[in-house]
Amino acid sequence: MQIEAVRAIPFSIPYKKPLRFASGQVDVADHVLVQVVTSDGVVGNAEAPPRPYTYGETQASIVAVVRDLFAPAVTGLSVLDRELARARMVRTVGNPTAKAAVDMAMWDAWGKTVGQPVHRLLGGFTDGLQVSHMVGFDDPDVMAAEAARIRAEFGITSFKVKVGRRPIHDDVAVCRALREELGPDVELYLDGNRGWTSSESADALRRLADVGLSRVEELCPADDVLGRRWLVERCDVPFVADESVPTPADVTRELLAGSATAISLKTARTGFSDSLRIAYLAEGIGAEVVIGNQIDGQVGSACALAFGAALRSTSRYAAELSNFLDMADDLLTEPLRIERGRMAVRPGAGIGFEVDEDKLRHYRDDR
Template sequence: MKIIEVEAIPLAVPFSRPFAFASGQATAADHVLVRITTDDGLVGHGEAPPRPYTYGETAGSIVSVVRDLFAPVLIGADPFARERIRADLGRTVANNAAKGAVDVALWDLVGQACGQPVHVLLGHAADDVAAAHMIGLGTPSEMVADALEVNDRYGVEAFKVKVGRDLAHDLAAVRELRRELGDSIELYADANRGWDADTAVVAARRLADFHVTMLEEPNPADDVLGRRRIVRESPIPIVGDESTISLGGVARSLLDGDSQAISVKVARTGFTDSAKIVGLCEGLGVATTIGNQIDGMLGTVASTALGCGLRSLARHPVEVTTFLLMTDDVLTEPPTIADGRIAARQGPGLGVTIDPDKLAHYRADR
């Protein structure tokens, strides 16, 4: 089996409402669908959500690097040779979302060729996982309304609260969320590097009073001494996310004392490097969770597969609800969240089918 075609198709799907966080705001899913076809007629898919304010990638840069640099490496290659392909793509620095989508598409192909779902190939730790919901920035009442709707409609009982702006406003929102949701609901916070170190130390102590379980990216990680001081003085674990976007970056962050847990994102490290990161963290006794890059339906399916594949990840709620922001998508069958859980697809590979009419409607290059 050889790869004969590689496509990078930009999409533009509107959101029902903006999603805001300390480092930016998303108003539409300007994602890129990576599609890889083999000479056996199999087609693998991956989703690349660009986040220029975090990783520097845009939809245009993803399309360009996949088309001009990655496709010549991939065409003629065996999809099973993922480590060889990984090394070849690694000669191009950065471009994490583009590489992640290619890796997901390769695993999709391998699963189809083997007649097995991706989560089974990864290890089949579970068939479903608990879902977590990200609450974007807004007024306290808006954030509470969002959480209550998702809790009531989907049974979700774990929430990541976006913070990282004015501390008084952030704490007011967390206070209201805890009061309205009750003590049995898990709350954890993500500042997206929005605070300075002094503010983050105070915030961590106050958040602990509301039984917030973790604090993600409290300040810019290049404030090295400030981040280490936060880790030392925080009563809750500090989670590395956008400061830990590679295997080596995770190792440095943990060994240097910059993080105490790691958020893994399929959109950033695919299945291959995500599994390597989880293995490293397991060896060091460090917890890992699955984060969300404001993924669409395809990214949600991929994150669920990773969570169901690896035992360390299956233990924690997986952030899988951002596709609900989208007014539509290109998959024929949306993900389903029920009773606070989401199940892995049982079909070969990712088990997804692209609707050709929706793809034609939402592609941004025509």
């Protein structure tokens, strides 16, 4: 189980249409496949999605930091030496998705080595999750029609609505159109990606009081310390921290400061090892956790599924696992499936997927 090599393979897959939100726009999934290769010939896989406008990482920077710093740091360790690997990688500031991918690839290699699903190694609470789908910026009728199509085709009844535009009445109109189209039994919640001020956020929530939102996420920047706290105190639904909590320490700060009441946990950002820390921390302090999505491909979504279904606290709510539906293709030999609004945990050892080598050769950027 000794690590012999760590690979960082850049690949690019176009989206069927751009995904637009307050902090940026994504046209191509220019991600990195991270592989941990052991002395037994086992290959563990995970995906690192760069988000330069959120964490400062790019595809090139992820490849470089894995190749030049993290690979030398963990080569020679056992795949069981996750805490030692974490301690060595944490010496490098930032680079959350690169660190997370190395960590998850080590877990995948361990599961494959011992012939066990990572989902069970992490806790094995349930065999699948309800799925939530993200709806990006567009006109109200377009967003409502997309949500209706996703519900009809996949049975999904939970939707994250991207907001944060100015003027706010554009997003208010979208939410009303979605509620009118989908009816009262579908879950709607907002993600502002820090696009509004605290006062704009409060105004939007007043206007949407009758829409029936289940929660809101990152409506304003966490750096607006007093304004954010003021807003959270007045918010009558859970206020979820996402970009503002990339580490367990950040989770502690935001919750204890009254700047959030719930946490979006993203395995693309915290891997499995730090995600466990965050989940247990939130459980101990009494904060709810939802499984978020970093606009992952199917590799990353399979990782999020394995973790979310492993614990009771992370399996309570619909998980954001469907953004890959907007991609033109993916890397798996057997695609993920959503049936009746639910995604089942993949069978087999490790995280439960295999990379299609032909597709990887076709989409990789370092040929």
